[in-house]
Amino acid sequence: MQLQVMNSPFNEEQVELLNRLLPTLNASQKAWLSGYLTAIQSADTATVLEAVPAAAPAANTAQPVSKEVTILFGSQTGNAQGLAENAGKTLKEQGFQVTVSSMSDFKPNQLKKLKNLLIVVSTHGEGDPPDNALSFHEFLHGRRAPKLEDLRYSVLALGDTSYEFFCKTGKDFDQRLEALGATRLQPCVECDLDFEEPAAKWLEGVIASLSEGQGQTVPAQPAAPEAKAVETVYSRKNPFRAEVLENINLNGRGSNKETRHLELSLEGSGLTYEPGDALGIFPENDPELVDLLLNELKWDANEVVAVDKQGERLPLKEALTSYFEITVLTKKLIQQAAELLDNEKLRALTASENAQQLKAYIDGRDLVDFVRDFGPINASPQEFVSILRKMPPRLYSIASSIAANPEEVHLTIGAVRYHAHGRDRKGVCSILCAERLQPGDTVPMFIQPNKNFKLPESPETPIIMVGPGTGVAPFRSFMQEREEAGATGKSWMFFGDQHFVTDFLYQTEWQKWLKDGVLTRMDVAFSRDTEEKVYVQHRMLEHSKELYKWLEEGAVFYVCGDKTNMAKDVQEALLEIIEKEGGKSREEAEAYLAEMKKQKRYQRDVY
Numbered sequence: 001m002q003l004q005v006m007n008s009p010f011n012e013e014q015v016e017l018l019n020r021l022l023p024t025l026n027a028s029q030k031a032w033l034s035g036y037l038t039a040i041q042s043a044d045t046a047t048v049l050e051a052v053p054a055a056a057p058a059a060n061t062a063q064p065v066s067k068e069v070t071i072l073f074g075s076q077t078g079n080a081q082g083l084a085e086n087a088g089k090t091l092k093e094q095g096f097q098v099t100v101s102s103m104s105d106f107k108p109n110q111l112k113k114l115k116n117l118l119i120v121v122s123t124h125g126e127g128d129p130p131d132n133a134l135s136f137h138e139f140l141h142g143r144r145a146p147k148l149e150d151l152r153y154s155v156l157a158l159g160d161t162s163y164e165f166f167c168k169t170g171k172d173f174d175q176r177l178e179a180l181g182a183t184r185l186q187p188c189v190e191c192d193l194d195f196e197e198p199a200a201k202w203l204e205g206v207i208a209s210l211s212e213g214q215g216q217t218v219p220a221q222p223a224a225p226e227a228k229a230v231e232t233v234y235s236r237k238n239p240f241r242a243e244v245l246e247n248i249n250l251n252g253r254g255s256n257k258e259t260r261h262l263e264l265s266l267e268g269s270g271l272t273y274e275p276g277d278a279l280g281i282f283p284e285n286d287p288e289l290v291d292l293l294l295n296e297l298k299w300d301a302n303e304v305v306a307v308d309k310q311g312e313r314l315p316l317k318e319a320l321t322s323y324f325e326i327t328v329l330t331k332k333l334i335q336q337a338a339e340l341l342d343n344e345k346l347r348a349l350t351a352s353e354n355a356q357q358l359k360a361y362i363d364g365r366d367l368v369d370f371v372r373d374f375g376p377i378n379a380s381p382q383e384f385v386s387i388l389r390k391m392p393p394r395l396y397s398i399a400s401s402i403a404a405n406p407e408e409v410h411l412t413i414g415a416v417r418y419h420a421h422g423r424d425r426k427g428v429c430s431i432l433c434a435e436r437l438q439p440g441d442t443v444p445m446f447i448q449p450n451k452n453f454k455l456p457e458s459p460e461t462p463i464i465m466v467g468p469g470t471g472v473a474p475f476r477s478f479m480q481e482r483e484e485a486g487a488t489g490k491s492w493m494f495f496g497d498q499h500f501v502t503d504f505l506y507q508t509e510w511q512k513w514l515k516d517g518v519l520t521r522m523d524v525a526f527s528r529d530t531e532e533k534v535y536v537q538h539r540m541l542e543h544s545k546e547l548y549k550w551l552e553e554g555a556v557f558y559v560c561g562d563k564t565n566m567a568k569d570v571q572e573a574l575l576e577i578i579e580k581e582g583g584k585s586r587e588e589a590e591a592y593l594a595e596m597k598k599q600k601r602y603q604r605d606v607y
Contacts, residue, residue, distance in 0.1 A: 066115035074121035074133025103136035127165030193392035239444035252502035280393035399473035401480035459487035468496035471561025496525035537573035548581035563606035
């Protein structure tokens with residue numbers, strides 16, 4: 001639409017001014033102006049102009065773009081929630097009215113009313129939404145999802161490139177909102193485990209887009225105040241070096257497993273935590289593996305390389321030990337290597353028609369395997385390390401209550417050892433703890449809050465805990481906390497492992513809690529002690545009537561441990577119990593469980 005002097009009652013200056021104003025008008029304003037220009041062909045111009053204030057909305061003032069922003073997060077471990085809450089805080093400081101909510105707490109019928117929506121969501125396991133995003137994801141992809149032509153949105157997707165379906169949940173939301181007619185404020189940003197920098201850039205772009213809609217520019221950052229003595233705040237970006245107080249093997253002699261009980265000092269850190277939270281450790285790679293890799297690469301261990309965009313430089317050996325991940329191959333890494341290296345075999349592996357071969361190759365192999373298979377590496381050390389992924393922290397469920405253990409935090413870590421592709425393999429962090437970490441040593445760590453795995457507010461609420469193996473960790477913290485608080489609610493623990501004699505983790509503590517009445521009942525399953533393997537889900541089914549009674553009394557049901565098999569089997573057993581004891585169909589049982597999730601009475605910490 002462009003005005004001409006000959007077609008209007010305005011002079012040249014007025015037409016020029018209107019033409020500059022046109023790009024700022026929305027569709028309804030442009031429609032009104034078009035109608036107005038038609039009207040003046042057959043009406044007295046002065047009469048029409050007198051009506052303008054009442055008839056026409058003034059651009060950028062009468063119908064401003066909404067300053068209300070809703071941020072929805074789907075989070076399994078707390079990273080997405082933390083980023084959503086930080087984004088909300090930043091937007092409020094910029095003058096926006098912000099609502100931050102878990103997807104599970106958001107009422108889908110409100111979606112049509114929103115004008116600006118930001119989604120921060122992780123992808124769990126093999127392309128699955130986090131537990132608290134399941135219902136919203138299902139709604140948005142269902143028939144009842146509304147058209148959203150008036151909505152502006154942007155998605156921040158968290159993921160892990162070592163998984164095949166990297167950031168799938170975030171991509172799902174981004175594509176579905178576009179299909180429903182919504183308009184992107186900013187393109188979807190996909191983050192790997194090192195997510196802080198891309199998340200900050202995404203938010204910067206979102207704020208710029210929102211501010212442009214307001215006819216504003218993003219305000220400059222205020223000048224830094226004069227330096228004052230401030231207390232150091234420890235976090236993921238600034239980890240605390242915690243001293244190791246205790247490091248013992250929980251398994252008895254002859255066990256097939258090694259489970260370390262690690263006690264760390266928080267003295268002087270100011271850090272605190274709640275039962276259900278996790279602790280992150282930044283580990284170092286096994287020195288033997290680093291030496292093996294350097295030997296294969298045939299590079300000088302002392303050559304200095306830049307390790308980040310800020311220009312930090314480290315000797316190559318130190319960079320491969322403490323900064324870069326060398327035990328996991330990812331699709332992205334292999335594809336980048338194919339671009340960097342002149343290797344026909346590698347290019348063939350990354351061809352689109354060989355996707356399944358690439359997936360099979362990545363599984364269970366590390367950087368040493370890659371260098372052996374596709375070497376010699378005809379690139380400089382600097383070029384090669386530039387495609388490596390930064391070492392991500394390892395998260396562990398906290399196994400203690402700070403009320404019971406002031407200025408301490410305890411962990412339960414299963415040592416990972418296995419054989420694959422002709423070589424023995426070791427878990428990076430678990431073997432650091434099992435083989436090289438001694439009392440008096442320190443480890444860089446931070447607290448990772450997990451608001452999706454928490455004790456009920458009322459100490460009278462019954463709880464049911466299912467935690468085989470190292471999944472016992474958060475329930476030890478639950479029991480310590482309830483003992484300190486004098487909680488009166490009933491508690492029921494299901495624990496399982498291989499052998500009663502060697503693998504009953506924290507056995508004396510559980511027996512004491514039973515004796516003292518802190519724990520109401522405990523059922524155990526030791527799968528290798530009987531001819532037929534018995535697991536925790538079998539114990540649940542054996543006591544289905546009593547378990548359903550607890551659910552009807554309002555008990556909160558918790559599961560911690562292996563996601564791939566155990567958590568699925570436990571959920572299936574729970575559905576069977578609800579069907580059988582509640583006299584329900586499978587569909588009704590699933591609805592019952594869905595309602596428990598909404599009420600935060602079904603919580604999972606699975607990995």
